[in-house]
Amino acid sequence: GNSVTQMEGPVTLSEEAFLTINCTYTATGYPSLFWYVQYPGEGLQLLLKATKADDKGSNKGFEATYRKETTSFHLEKGSVQVSDSAVYFCALKRETSGSRLTFGEGTQLTVNP
């Protein structure tokens, strides 16, 4: 079956530090990959996505590249801000339309000033 594995959290960084959150997946075919962010007390917001191998998703300074050879979709940001503190979820979706999202366990990020 499909599954997503994220690096264990929580992650605590100082402002302007470099961020990497690892995500690997197991899936048949060619899934689409996503990163969602959840701020305290709020719903899930789509951060970025990639739909095929070697695609790079980017938004708000965050980037992730769909690597089929390593089945990975690691999230990176060159300089984090306090406002980036949130829970980050990696997710996949099978290539067929209307399919469910399968989420990773989530990684809590705290950025200190």
Add this chain to the structure above:
Amino acid sequence: AAGVIQSPRHLIKEKRETATLKCYPIPRHDTVYWYQQGPGQDPQFLISFYEKMQSDKGSIPDRFSAQQFSDYHSELNMSSLELGDSALYFCASRGAGASYEQYFGPGTRLTVT
């Protein structure tokens, strides 16, 4: 831009009671998904509807039922509530012919006492 609306935002019920959660998708979105997120856990897919028909089913207990109405809003009915049903329930919607992107609502926090 209009977003997914969920009501109520918070709900407190006692064991063995029933609850109804409502979801109003983004206008012209025809697919609705329900997810359950337990405390500190990743969202788990429950059920989805496309054009008022059930399109996929996940780990939804038999005590729960759901439907999508002619105006595309959806309701999740939960009976014989248990303490373990306490969670954040998200609804997401997706438009026809879109890039399979699901837009999440703010969630309904259900507390069973």
